[in-house]
Amino acid sequence: MVDAGRDLRLAAALVALADSLGETFEVSAYLGRFADDCVTLLGADAAGLLLVGADAEVSLVTSADPTGRVRGLLEIQHQGGPCLDACASGEAVPPVRFAGTEAAERWPRLTERALRERMTVTCAVPLRRGETVIGALNLFANGRPEHVRIQLELAQLLADAAAIGLAQRRIHDDCRALTTQLQSALSSRVRIEQAKGLLAERWGVKVDAAFTALRAHARRARRPIDAIAQELLEGRLDDGALEADRPSG
The missing domain is CATH 3.30.450.40 (GAF domain)
Incomplete structure (x- = not known):
């Protein structure tokens, strides 16, 4: 039964x-x-x-x-x-x-x-x-x-x-963790691109020169370039602080 x-x-x-x-x-x-x-x-x-x-x-x-x-x-x-x-x-x-x-x-x-x-x-x-x-x-x-x-x-x-x-x-x-990592990497890339464009416009230089300044400043400050880009976009970092790292010519 x-x-x-x-x-x-x-x-x-x-x-x-x-x-x-x-x-x-x-x-x-x-x-x-x-x-x-x-x-x-x-x-x-x-x-x-x-x-x-x-x-x-x-x-x-x-x-x-x-x-x-x-x-x-x-x-x-x-x-x-x-x-x-x-x-x-x-x-x-x-x-x-x-x-x-x-x-x-x-x-x-x-x-x-x-x-x-x-x-x-x-x-x-x-x-x-x-x-x-x-x-x-x-x-x-x-x-x-x-x-x-x-x-x-x-x-x-x-x-x-x-x-x-x-x-x-x-x-x-594992998939969620990977998605989060990829999203974070994408967001970081977007911020860096925006910061490059902002510096290039303010300084009247090419975006490659602006990126060189961002990268050099991040290395000198021993901080992630994404953090520098974020502060620049939010106005917490003045672009004048990057002048020392601005390529000449």
């Missing part, structure tokens, strides 16, 4: 993951909501995310975690855990029971902490965009192992959707 309510929640989660281009977008809020959705949709009791930035800086985000236990389970994984394994391999880490020998052998410190926090099962999937892995989603359950049914395939699809959302946000931010 189709669970219409669950399908709607899944659709809403996917729409939220696609919505990463808004003016008020904030990465930690985006991932926090994603972690909460994973708990709701995947049958987990807690979820955490490890995100690796372009500068190799690691960020941790969890689902609702009033006591900090999930964050603790993520932080201890610098000594080993499914998050690191998923990031390193780019592949999912299937559910592992903390009470079994496998977990104790692979991640002894994490296993000890998880059992103390009454977590029984964990798994992880990478956040990946193509061949690029930018982090991992770690799921925890505290029910009896036979009752835990974490859907790893769906977890991977959601993680891939989150990675795509983050990647398109990064592209968006």
Whole structure:
């Protein structure tokens, strides 16, 4: 029987993951909501995310975690855990029971902490965009192992959707930064051209001579030529101050 309510929640989660281009977008809020959705949709009791930035800086985000236990389970994984394994391999880490020998052998410190926090099962999937892995989603359950049914395939699809959302946000931010730089460069060029024309008209010289004076004055003052041009246009710098840099002849 189709669970219409669950399908709607899944659709809403996917729409939220696609919505990463808004003016008020904030990465930690985006991932926090994603972690909460994973708990709701995947049958987990807690979820955490490890995100690796372009500068190799690691960020941790969890689902609702009033006591900090999930964050603790993520932080201890610098000594080993499914998050690191998923990031390193780019592949999912299937559910592992903390009470079994496998977990104790692979991640002894994490296993000890998880059992103390009454977590029984964990798994992880990478956040990946193509061949690029930018982090991992770690799921925890505290029910009896036979009752835990974490859907790893769906977890991977959601993680891939989150990675795509983050990647398109990064592209968006890079494009905005480039546009701002280009606009600034264009505005600067326009100001310099206007200042050249102003000096050329006042002095009765060619614009090349006016530009030479602007550039020489900027170098002597050790200031950007754009700043000199701006002050000249606004009347905060008298053209007489540039006379010493005016080409002869």
